[in-house]
Amino acid sequence: MNTGTSEAISRAARTAVDAAIWAPSIHNTQPWSFALSGDEISLRADPDRKLRLADAAGRQMLVSCGAALFTVRIALRAQGCEPEVRLLPDPERPLLLATVRVRPGAPPDEHTRLLHAEVERRRTHRSGFTALSVPERLIEALVAEAAAEAAHLTPVRADAAVRVLASLTGAAQAVQGEDRPRRLEIMRWARPPDSGRRDGVPAAAYPAEPRRTYPEHFAQRDYAGSRQWGGETDDRLSSATGLVAVLTTPGDLPADWLAAGQALQRVLLHGSAYGLSVAFHTQALEMEELREFIRRHVCSGEHPQTIMRLGFVLDELASVRRTSSEVLDDDG
Structure with a gap:
């Protein structure tokens, strides 16, 4: 992979994390964190944001993180990249929910563009x-x-x-x-x-x-x-x-x-x-x-x-999200 391609992949990965913060989550707890390492995005659950009484097993936390994972996927495809996803890749690290390798892909189709356009609009x-x-x-x-x-x-x-x-x-x-x-x-x-x-x-x-x-x-x-x-x-x-x-x-x-x-x-x-x-x-x-x-x-x-x-509703209110810098660890 040449330097230009590597830099484009890194930019696409960071943009995908920027999109993922808009995913829905139970009570807007945003129970996730991300890490970037080269061409790989890691998605982790944040147990400090789990509902310990209402969600003791962490089911709703993982449903929320799954929504963030799909957002990463659609954001990458919207940039002409192909996500290679491994779910629960390490049994000894149960909070590591997925890794996503960013590969060159095809230009986005109409359906991908349709979904991606709603990431920040959905409420x-x-x-x-x-x-x-x-x-x-x-x-x-x-x-x-x-x-x-x-x-x-x-x-x-x-x-x-x-x-x-x-x-x-x-x-x-x-x-x-x-x-x-x-x-x-x-x-x-x-x-x-x-x-x-x-x-x-x-x-x-x-x-x-x-x-x-x-x-x-x-x-x-x-x-x-x-x-x-x-x-x-x-x-x-x-x-x-x-x-x-x-x-x-x-x-x-x-x-x-x-x-x-x-x-x-x-x-x-x-x-x-x-x-x-x-x-x-x-x-x-x-x-x-x-x-x-x-x-x-x-x-x-x-x-x-x-x-x-x-x-259908007459109007929708603004939403709030943490910034990507608050949920992202970057190895540089």
């Missing part, structure tokens, strides 16, 4: 949607995107199943809301108004008061608690439940969690390109007995990795 939604339905062709495309990453996105069509998921979400939220240690864990990631922090959930990113969605209500996280935080939403225009869907994997090991995260980001970026927003409801999946019930009775035996609502 997580935390309220109701407009009454506009998600087009069937878009749903089919999202299902195909998840399948491309060895995961399954299943739209929940049956009213009874939607009611079950809504009820279990509400039950889990009620139980967790009475658990003081869990409330404190959530509060760690709730940013006060005008906070200068570059992680966590901004105060304006959720309604100041709980908002019902119709026809089925999915309980939202209580980030504000007794504090007068939160933004305002117009219930007359944004109160629809939207399309409920579950992302599942056949297995339930770290490699499956990483696959789920890659599938999730692929779905989110494709949806964002067509104006679609997504709200997440993982409360019930943080209680193993409820997660097992959902696996057996809603997901046909597959392992649920996230529950979401999809729909």
Whole structure:
């Protein structure tokens, strides 16, 4: 590899890390770090950012890191590079989740450019949607995107199943809301108004008061608690439940969690390109007995990795991310 090519590869790798910081993560914890060494990017989990009560096994942490990994891949392909990925390459270093070697590749196709353009535009939604339905062709495309990453996105069509998921979400939220240690864990990631922090959930990113969605209500996280935080939403225009869907994997090991995260980001970026927003409801999946019930009775035996609502909104708020220098180790 000549010097010019080597320098181009290094620039592409750094640009991919710059993109990866925009990946979604549970409560915007951003539980990842990266290292650059020549033509290789290493992705590591950051256990200091794991939810120790809600995510004791680290499943949601790895789903989040999987989303960052897909973002690295799409950012490299958008620059005409080919990522060579090794998942969990060293059993003795379980926090090393993946290595990505950057190779020369083909110019990006239209689909790659479409997804890459949404990396910084995509936002997580935390309220109701407009009454506009998600087009069937878009749903089919999202299902195909998840399948491309060895995961399954299943739209929940049956009213009874939607009611079950809504009820279990509400039950889990009620139980967790009475658990003081869990409330404190959530509060760690709730940013006060005008906070200068570059992680966590901004105060304006959720309604100041709980908002019902119709026809089925999915309980939202209580980030504000007794504090007068939160933004305002117009219930007359944004109160629809939207399309409920579950992302599942056949297995339930770290490699499956990483696959789920890659599938999730692929779905989110494709949806964002067509104006679609997504709200997440993982409360019930943080209680193993409820997660097992959902696996057996809603997901046909597959392992649920996230529950979401999809729909259209009138506007979206800005997001916050740490800078790449805060998450990157460079060997020079």
